[in-house]
Amino acid sequence: MDGLLVWVYGFNLILLIIHEMDSAYWHEWKLFNLKGGIEGFLIIHIPMLAAFFYGFIEVFKMSLMGIIFSIILSIIGIGAFFIHRYFIKKGHEEFTTPVSQGILQSVLVVSIIQLAFTIYILIK
Secondary structure, three states: OHHHHHHHHHHHHHHHHHHHHHHHHOOHHHHOOOOOHHHHHHHHHHHHHHHHHHHHHHHHHOOHHHHHHHHHHHHHHHHHHHHHHHHHHOOOOOOOOHHHHHHHHHHHHHHHHHHHHHHHHHHO
16 A cells, blocks of 8 residues: 555656646736735745655655655645536636546545545554
8 A cells, every 4th residue: 555655646646747747828926816926826835846846855765754655645645636526616617627627536535545545554
């Protein structure tokens, strides 16, 4: 199960990066009223992605820090799905294309699987 978590974490990280690419297309910073435009949006992703790539290394080592990063990444993925569903229900047209929806739905499913694997490893 440990080795499987490495693959699931990596796949989820890829899906979330693809979602962030889609977010740049949809000008997500406007949706969240973030200042700085595309420049600020890109800059905030540098430490965020660095942290989650570090988390990938820690998951590979099966350290406690890796377990924590895995839980956080899972929660972010689940949250991303529901936050975007909320905006869509409020009438926003961003992230409504089939590919955007497919990415978000994939993030949700993989995040739930990742969280389940992580909890299993934590309690075993």
